[in-house]
Amino acid sequence: MAEMMQFDLVSPERRLTSVQASEVQIPGAEGDFTAMAQHAPVITTLRPGVLKVVTTSGTEEYLVTGGFAEVGAAGTSVLAERAFAKADVTPELLEDLIKEANLQRDASNTDMAAKYADDLVAASTQIAG
C-alpha cells in the first residue's frame, strides 16, 4: 500500500478537491512529473494539461489551463487558474478554450501564447480520447 499524502486542487473560485492521494501526475511547465508522498519540495508552474490524481477509490482526471503546483512536506497543492473535472469537460468547453487561446496567439504573436495554444490542443485530445 502506497503512502498517502494530502492533495488539494483549488481554483480562484472554489476548491475542486481535497483528498488523500497516493500519487498525482502534474503537467509541469518543464515536463510532466508525478508527485508522491515524501517528494522533495518543489514549486513549479503548470502548462495546460491533464492532471491525474490516484486515490484509493480510483483515478480522477482534471483539465487545468495554468497556474502552479506546490509539493511540500504537508502535501501537494495545485493552484490552477482554471480547472475542470473530466466529467465537466464538454466538447463545447474545449472548443471555447481553444478558440480563446488561438485568438490570444494571433493577437500577441509570441512563442508563449503559441505554446499555450498547442499545449491546450494536446491536452484536449488527451482528455477527450
Next chain:
Amino acid sequence: MPNLKVLKNRIASVKSTRKITKAMQMVAAAKLRRAQEAAEAGRPYAERFNAVMAQLAGGVSGDSGPKLLVGNGSNQTHLLVVMTAERGLCGGFNGNIAKLARVAANKLLAEGKTVKILTVGKKGREALKRELGSHFIGHVDLSEVKKLGYDNAATIAQDLLTRFDAGEFDVAKIFYSTFQSVISQTPTEQQIIPADFSHVEVGEQSTVYDYEPGEEAILADLLPRAVATQIFSALLENGASEQGARMSAMDNATRNAGDMIDKLTIQYNRSRQAVITNELIEIISGAEAL
C-alpha cells in the same frame, strides 16, 4: 392639527415603504449568503497564492526583480482603482469607499503626484465625478454581471497590466471594502502594483523549495496572476460587504418605518378622537341651548 385624510394617506405610504425595505432586506440576506459562500470558496486559493508569492518575493534581492514586484523606479503617477457597488441603498458602503479614495487622491495631489482613477462600479464613479472627474481614465461596468467570476477580475487585471507596460502609471492601489461582519465593513486600501506581500504572514521558512523553471521565471509568470487574484478577492469581499451593508441599512429602514407608523397611528387616533369629542360638544351644547 393635520386632517384625518392626510394622516391616513401618510400611514399608507409609510406602510408600503416598509414593505419595500423589508423585501430588499430579505433579498440582500439571501444574496449575502451566496456572496459569503463565494468569498469563502475563493479564500484557500488566495491564501496559498499569497503565501507562495511572499516566499518567492522574499527571495528576490534588491532592484533586480521584475518590475511588477520592485516597481519601475518611479513614484510619480498613481492609479487608484476604486471598486464600489453598481447599486445604491446600501447605507454608507459606497460613500465610505469613495471617501477613502478621495482622501487618498487629495493627499497624492497635494504631494504633487499625478493621479489617475479607474472606477469599477457605477456608484463610486458618481460619487467622485464632481471633484475628481478630470482624473478618470476608465470605467469597468459590472452591472450586467450576475455572478462574479475570475474572468471579470482577469479582464480588469489585464487592463491594468497593459497600462502598466505602456508606462501609464507607476503605482496602483485598489480601494474596496473588507467584509468583517454583517454590520461592519471596513473600507480598505491595498497596493497591488508594485506587488506588496509584506502583510502576508509566511509560515515556517524551513522548507527549501526547488523551483522549476527558475525562481525568477516563476515569479514573472505568477506576478500578473497575483494582480488578478488580488482583484478577484477584493471583488468578492466587496460583493459580500455590499450585501451586508444593504441588509443592515434596510433593516434599519424597516425598523424606522415601523416606529413612524406607530407614531402616525397614535396621532391619527388622537385626531379622530378630537373630532368625535368636538361633534359631541356641538350636539350637547346645541341641545342645552334649546
